[in-house]
Amino acid sequence: MSRRSMLRGAALGGAGLGLANLFPAWAQPGSPGLAPQMPTLSGDDIHLKVAASPFTVGGRTGHAITMNGVLPAPLVRLREGQNVRIHVENALDEDTSIHWHGFILPFHMDGVPGISFPGIPPRTTFTYEFPIVQNGTYWYHSHSGLQEQIGHYGPIVIDPAEPDPVAYDREHVIVLSDWTFLHPHSLFGKLKKQGGYFNRERQTLAGLVGDGDDLARNMPLDERLMWGRMRMDPTDIADVTGSTYTYLINGHGPAENWTGLFRPGERVRLRFINASAMSIFNIRIPGLPMTMVQADGQNVRPVETDEFQISVAETYDAIVTPTEDKAYTLVAESIDRSGMGRATLAPRMGMQAPVPPLRPKPVLGMKDMGMGAMDHAAMGHGSMQGMDHGSGGGGMGHDMRDKSLVPSDVKVGVGVDMIAPMPVDRTGNKPLGLEDAPHRVLTYHDLAPLTPFHDKREPTRSVDIHLTGNMERFMWSFDGRKLNEGAEPIRFARNERVRVNLINNSMMSHPIHIHGHFFEVVTGMPHGHPVKHTVNVMPGGKASFDLTADAPGDWAFHCHLLYHMHAGMMNVVKVRPMDDGGESA
Structure with missing residues (x-):
């Protein structure tokens, strides 16, 4: 069965259980029932x-x-100003934990074993208690092993305690995630043995003549050969891709077509949460x-x-205002176009709209190699001669012999x-794979706070953090150092205003998250x-x-791609002094 046929079948809603095995993992139905709530x-007292x-x-x-027996876990609905x-x-038969992602709270309630508390042993109950000092859309998840x-x-x-500045008539919480039948440790083991284990979209000899939707349609032959010479x-x-993920x-x-209802003319608030282990999504309806509001x-x-x-x-929170009595498809396409999540917004249950096919897969280019300031001609001639990608696992991607390229604080x-x-600032660039989209695409530069940040001070110092890794060996780190293997904690003075520069020395996207702070x-x-x-x-x-380091304590700082964090792309931020004046570790 061709991919086009499979997509057509999904669009028609013809994927019954009897046909399930004919569909790729991303197109398989999920948990039973279509209840949107x-x-x-x-x-003030919640039990999980x-x-x-x-x-x-x-x-x-x-x-x-x-x-509480459901996936995802129950929606926890709180109010700003309460104590919970x-x-x-x-x-379970193993330790667990819950981290309250994005919460401002005492560090010992943050829920990271080994950093802010010991964890929750089997057959025990732990009580988190903290005031709610914020409002908005957040989520919670395990920080133990690979349970997430x-x-x-x-x-x-x-x-919010005050009237919400966002007016809406109805809301739907949209939790995006990825599921695999592989045990997480087995999946991690496959990535360690072969970095591209789940990539089923590699270059092929047939692709040199542009067969189907192969890379030759959007990558010149000389550029493809260049990548081959670099062994990249x-x-x-x-x-991890749709070859194993649903x-x-x-x-x-x-x-299965989860459906969120509306009445034509209503302002519907969609609260999007990406609770995936490894999947970045492109969202469109x-x-x-x-209209993005949060x-x-x-x-x-x-x-x-x-x-x-x-x-x-x-x-991200968005407002949509459907005015017609018809269904709309909500598309959550994975960044590599190997699959999609799909749902429907409709006036009535059972309605559907056409499901668009997966778009052509994106490919990496010079900017993704950290050569954003170089043109193609220079890349193909002068600079190429300085690269050495055949030096084995210990070699630098861009000429290990040129020590001037290696920052002094990076362990090689x-x-x-x-x-x-x-490397160049890319926060204003359209996201990977959407550079040539014919419609409007959100970037960070489009986002402006409704209320300016409370601290107007200029930073007093600057800290560079390099995002480093070996893609083939699936080794990930900050500044070449893994957590618990030589990585010094990142130390901030309490209430210090500091600029943090994240420099991505890899060809992967990295969502970097700090606990306890905005x-x-x-x-x-x-x-x-x-x-x-x-x-x-x-x-x-x-x-x-x-960053204003106004939260004393020890906080996790990490890439939120679960297996990158597990491989070592994590550190501890220490903010001192503590409330009792102590400055010790």
């Missing part, structure tokens, strides 16, 4: 039970870790523009767009196979500095943010 918990549960998709049943106690019972991959995540909405893969967009929306696969729980000045990219761990070794020679993304912003807790750093690019 998820279980909701609220109040973490336990092993079966999860069925495509006629197969796998092992999941759920909260959340009692978490661990019914198999269902340990859920959405949070915090209603321009199709290595995502580490992309879920609120726990439902594309063929064909025929229905979206990013990472922080209100932004309304800006209309037709498509936006949501990286892992980010949240087998875990670093590339240094971007000319920051201003600052470089080149024409409309103001968006306030976020997670920033996606594009391949070979840079992103800078200004």
Whole structure:
């Protein structure tokens, strides 16, 4: 069965369980039922039970870790100004935890084992207790092992104490995630043995003549041969793809068609949460523009767009106003175009709209190698001669012999196979694969805070953090050093104002998240500095943010691609002194 035929079948809703095995993983149906309203918990005392549960998709049943027996976990609905106690019972045979992603709270309630608390042992209950000092769209998930991959995540909405500046008639929470039947440790093992294990879209000999939708349609032959000489893969967009992932929306696969209802003329608020382990999504609703009103729980000045990219761990709120009595397809296409999550907005249950086919797969280019300031001619001649990609696992991607390319604070070794020679700020660029989209595409430069950041001071110092890795060996780090293997903690003085420069020396996107703080993304912003807790750093690019270190304690700082964090792309931010005046570790 061809891919075109499979897509046509999905669009017609003909993927019954009997036909499930004919469809790729991304097109398999998910959990039973189409009810658009998820279980909701609220109040000052909330109870969550973490336990092993079966999860069925495509006629197969796998092992999941759920909260209160559902995937995703229940929606936790809180109100700004309340104090909440959340009692978490661990019914597993292993330790667990819950991190409250994007929350401002005491560090010992942040929920990161080994950094802010010991974890929750089996058959015990731990009570989180903290005041709610913010509002917006957030989420919660495990920070223990790889539990997040198999269902340990859920959405949070915090209603504002004051009237909401965003007017809407109805809302839907949209939780995006990825599911695989592979055990997470088995999946990680496959990535360690072969970095591109799940990439089924590599260059082929037939592609040299432009067979089908191969790369030859959008990559010149000389450029393809150049990539071959460097032993690099321009199709290595995502580490884990639709070859094993089913992309879920609120726990439902594309063929099951989760449906959110509306009445024509209503302002519908869509709260998007990317709770994936590894999947970055491009979001669009064909025929229905979206007005973005919030990013990472922080209100932004309304800006209309037709498509936006949501990286892992980010949240975006959008207002849509469907005026016609018809269905609209909500498309969450994976960044590498290997699959999609699909849902429907409709006036009535059972309605559907056409599902667009997957678009041609994107490929990496010079900017993604950190050569954004070089033209193609220079790349093909002068600079190419200085590259050495055949030196084995310990060689630098861009000529290890040229030590001037290696920053003094980066530890060079087998875990670093590339240094971007000319990284540039890419926060204003259209996201990877959407550069030539014929419609409006959101960038960070389009985001302006509705309320400016509270701290107007200029930074007193600057810190460079290099995002480093060896893609073939699946080794990931900051500055060439992995957590617990020589990485010194990042130390900030309490209330210090500091500029952090993230420099991506790899050809992968990295959503970088800091716990317990928000920051201003600052470089080149024409409309103001968006306030976020997670920033996606594009391949070979840079992103800078200004941080006020006003939360004393120890905080996790990491790439939110789960397997990158697990491989070592994580560190600890220490903010001192503490409330008792202590400055010790």
